[in-house]
Amino acid sequence: MLEKARRRATIIDVGRHAGVSAKTVSRVLNGEPHVSPAVQQRVRDAAASLHYHPNMLARALVRQRSMLLGLVYENPSASYVVELQRGMLTRLADTPYRLVVFPIASIIERSGEVAGLLRSAGLDGVVLAPPAADDLRILNDLASAGIACARIGPSRAIELAPSNIVDDITAAREIATHVIELGHRTIGIIKGHASHAASEARTMGYSQAFYAAGLPMRLDLVEQGDFTRESGHAAAERLLARAEAPTAILAQNDDMAVGALLAARERGLTVPDDLTLVGFDDSEISRICWPPLTTVRQPVFEMAREATDMVIAQLEDRPPLLRHDHPHDLLIRASTAAPPRS
Incomplete structure (x- = not known):
């Protein structure tokens, strides 16, 4: 019994259990066409019953991919x-x-190393989040190395x-406009990391408002942060210590805003x-902080999911979607109000 428990189920075992050939099992598990839904279900049920999991190393060797x-x-x-x-x-x-x-x-200090790092890891593809998504050195190096990529933001x-x-x-302009329309005129800003293009874009949106x-x-009334809660706390301390302290603070991400909330308290x-x-x-x-923050929702989850699909499309020789513009939402919560009368 112990020996049986130690032995991992194979594709042959799954085939016998489902009453089909090992080749049919392989086709089902690899998502290949021309297998009836009933047979597909039998194979999946058999694999689940036997706790069968495909050998990823074997798959990689067959496909010549990692x-x-x-x-x-x-x-x-x-x-x-x-x-x-x-x-x-x-x-x-x-x-x-x-x-x-x-x-x-x-990223700015190691951009010349990124493609080599990914190549040495044997990656088939990569999703680049900011600021790597804007680094032209990384993008050109990935293209030269033949590594499929997609970008976020x-x-x-x-x-x-x-x-x-x-x-x-536009998103930053909308949230700054909301604060201005509440009546605030002395408004502080906590910027994100200087290497992130999003920080400059959000500052531009504020300036337009x-x-x-x-x-x-x-x-x-503009202080530099780096997108961390600690930097938001330090920046807010400097702003609130001024003789003419702001009645409102625009923080360029939620973590810095929470740091500012702690500094205010x-x-x-x-x-x-x-x-x-x-x-x-x-x-x-x-x-989950109190009060909950007025903020802008950018769909990070959806952007990452779509970027992953773009990479997979390239690896499967399908034309990827080249650009996906995602919507944003201004979420007005309990952290904003008219300025104090005094």
Whole structure:
């Protein structure tokens, strides 16, 4: 009995259990056509009953592929990274492909190494998250190495590779306009990492909202962050320590907004009665903090899922969708209100 428990089921065992040939089992598990639905179901039931799982190494050898797809990211926001991985894993479910993640501390410093790193890992394809999605060196190196790729949130050279796009400028303009229409005139800004094109796009959106309202965007109320909660906390401390402290803060992601929320509480301020605060992304932390954050939802999960499909299409010699423009939503929650009368 112990020996039987140790032995892994084979494709031959599945075939015998289902009453079909091993070749038919292989065709079903590989998603090949011309197998009746009834036979497909018998094979899947037999595989589940025997706890059979295909040998990924054997599949890779037969197909002369690793069946590995990578995710390259730098963004330190844990909730953002989780959404990226969830989107990719959802698309990879019931496929022979597997996910390998490549967190890189500084894309701008290591862009010349990325393609070599992915090639040495034997990847078939890769999804690039910001700022790698905008790095022309990486894109050109991947093309030279023959590694299929797709991009999330790029803002330049869209024609170089399949891309998933959200209009950061319009989204940032909408959330800044919401704050201005509440009556705020002294408004602080916490920018994201300088190497991320999204940070500049969101700053541009804010500036458009200020211009449309006839307000200056005061540079003395703009602080640099790096998309982490800690940087948002430090930036908010500097803003709130000013003689003319802002009545509202626009943070360029939810993690920095939560850091600002903590800094406000430490100074005895209440959000939104004393300070209006907004984020960006609609990450989980924006929904579970108190008060929940007014923010912009960008569909990170959907973008990652679509980018994965774009890579798989290239590997299966299907024409990929070259550009997918994703919608955004302004989500008004309890962290915004009119400025205090004083």
